[in-house]
Amino acid sequence: MLFHQKIFAVMASILIMIIVVELVRRRKLREEYSWLWLLTGVIIILLVVWYDPLVFLTHLIGAIAPTTTLFIFGLLFLMLISLHYSIQISKLSRQVKEMAQQLTLLKGQVDGQDDF
C-alpha cells in the first residue's frame, strides 16, 4: 500500500470516528448504533498498519488485488447494514401501527364513540 493511501485511509477513518462520537455526544445517534461505526473505523486503521491479514484474506477468497477484497467486504458490510435498517423499519412500522390503533381506540373512548 502506498504511503499516500495509508495517510488517506487513516485520516478518513479518524474523521468517521470523530463524527460518530460527536453525534453520540449531541444525542443525535443512539449509543447502540455507534459501536458498529466505530468498529468500522478501527478495522480500517488496523488494516493500514497491519497489512498481512488483508493479503491473507485476498488469497483466501481468490482475489488478486487487496483493493478488490476491501471493496467486496465494504460492499457486503453496507448491504448488511441496509438489511439491518430494513428490519428496524419493519419493526418500527409495526409498532407505529399498534400505537396508532391504540390511540384511535382511546380517542374514540374519550370522544364517546363507545357509548351504545
Added chain:
Amino acid sequence: MSTGVKERRKEKILVLIPAFNEAEQIASVIEEVKREIPEAQVVVVNDGSTDQTEQKALDSGAKVLSHPFNMGYGVALQTGYKYALKYGFDYVLQMDGDGQHDPRYLRILLNKVKEGKADVVIGSRFLGEGGYPIPFLRRMGMRLFGFIAGWLSGQKITDPTSGYQGLGRRAVEFCARDSFPGDYPDADVLVMLHRAGLQTQETPVGMHPNLKGRSMHSGAKPLYYAYKMILTIALNLIRKE
C-alpha cells in the same frame, strides 16, 4: 373484555366500514345500513381522510374512529376488529364505504354467519347475483388467486378480493392479531384462516361498480399485489404458528 358474562344477553352486531376520503358516499351508505339492520352498531374507521368523511359519518349517526394518519385498508379493518373485541361484539359485518357493496345483502351475510357453519362469510359477486363487468386482467388475477386460495383451503373461492364479509367472534379474534396484513387482506388471509382451523364460506351478493372509478388495485399496484399474494401465501404455508 366481558367474556365472563353468564346470563343470556342480546347479540351485539357491528357493521364496520373502513373509509378513506368517502365524504360523498358515506352518509347514504350509513343511512342504508341503518335501514337494513337497525339493531346493529355502525362504526366507520376513518383512515386519515382529508375530506369531510369524519363529520359526515358522525352526522349520519355512526360511531367514528379516526386514525391519526392514513395506514391502509387492512389496518383500518383491524382497528375495527380490535374495537369489536374491546366492546364484546359477537358479529362483525364489514363493507366498503364507497357504495360498492349493496347494504341489502347485510342481512344475508349476518344470517349465514349466525348459522355458525362458517367463521367468515364472504360476499361474492361471481355467484349469480352479479353486478358489473371487470377488466379482463383483473378478472384473471382474481380467478388465479381465488383458485390458489381455494385449492389450498379445500373449498371453492370465486371472489377472493371481496371486502364484503361477515365474521364471527373467532374470526375477529384471529384477525385482530399481529399477523393480519395491513395493505391488502385478501386471498392470503383466506389461506391463513383455513390453516388456523377457521371455516370460510361464500354467498352471492350484488355489487355496484365504483362510481369514482378508483380502486385499491390500480396503477402499478397489481404487480406488487401479485407478488405479495404469492409471497404471503407461500410463507404462510411454511410458517409454523
